Amino acid sequence: MTVYIPSALRSYTKQRSEVVAEGQTLAEVLSTLDHRYPGLRFRIITEQGTIRQHIRIFVKEEQVRDLSVALQPEDQIHIICALSGG
């Protein structure tokens, strides 16, 4: 499935704005991404397994908060930096 990467994380993805990753759940996809791009997961997921305060993750344009959500191969995942500027 395709994962869309925000600009703040592209230092990890060699500046790619979208990458392909595999997994049955969001947690698996994030693990795959972290294996490929070490350090990326911890910047958006806390050590307690929760999505960080100013990060949002959308699957099929629906916001998800639970990393155990099941995914389909055609799903699109958007990682968004929520408003926290200034």
Add this chain to the structure above:
Amino acid sequence: MPKSRKAPSPQLATGSVALLIGTRKGAFILRSDRSHRTWKLSAPMFLGHTVHHLMLDPRDRRTMLMATRTGHLGPTVFRSTDFGKTWKEAKTPPAFPKAPEGQNGRVVDHVFWLTPGHPSESGLWYAGTSPQGLFRSNDGGITWQPFSYINDDPQYREWMGTVQDGTPDGPKLHSILIDPRDPAHLYFAMSGGGVHESVDGGRTWTSIVRGLEVVEGFDAATVTFHDPHCVRLCPTDPDRLFQQNHCGIYRMDRSEGRWIRIGKNMPKKVGDIGFPMVLHPRDSDTAWVFPMDGSTVWPRVSPGGKPAAYVTRDGGKTWTRQDKGFPRANAWWTVKRQAMTADAHEPVGLYLGTTSGEVWASRTGGTSWTCLARHLPEIYSVEAAEL
């Protein structure tokens, strides 16, 4: 307390100095020439990242660690082995253990404080976090682990309070100090949560808050209510500590086992509230503070809008105002606890950074000051690295 032994003689520095500056919007390096008269500011590093602390490893004078996060992204540590030319992220940044299912575990919001280990312990670093956590790296900052038992100890957790019981941007563990005579003799402080000492390499800790005052209406016997802002250990007399606290300036000689409020000797209209505490590298009677207005709603700006450092040369019995070169009025500066430091030269060079983005220096131990840089982002930390 370890047996009193002579501290290693501090080396007198003679070369140029680099100021390592952490700001809310990135890091900068300000380098001097050998005379410290001309300074050159680097381009920003990690522009837009919140850099709480940037430290050079004095054991190799090449390795630097940077404690950082961004507004969106979680906390991490970056590491350079070529004095900031290139950086790599820590493989395992400081993080609390995952809590068992059904329990609320803590989350590191930011890495606040970095301390290189004892000179005999190459590659060892300590880190303090917000909320309060103590971490250690044995491999030069590549991987980090919780250190000692305090992060999860019920008594320490009670003293740490909640994330609302601390400084406005989160409670912090800071002032990680190492006795130069003994790598197993350690101190740390928490805002809030008091000052703590270990003489066995972190296996056990003892609170040392006797003599410290707390905010009116609270019980000084309760460690929770103690808010040390910055604690320093005298390089030439490691049995002497100085502290800038939320409630005054203190000195402790370990043989006495009690903090003495030396800030009572400050001028009444200035008070003894502030954040940094800076010690002379070779004279255990000499220390500097940078007072902030601590009245009513705690403005935390230079009293009266007139910035000044104060120096004591007799262990806190008397204080002398040092404001030559600073604006004479209408300068409402705030200087954070990591944003004032000294070098190892003779006379001692002093440096401070303001939240309004100015860096000031004195080549003469504070007797006169000049502005080195303006228009930087909000300054969080300034460290002097000898080159």
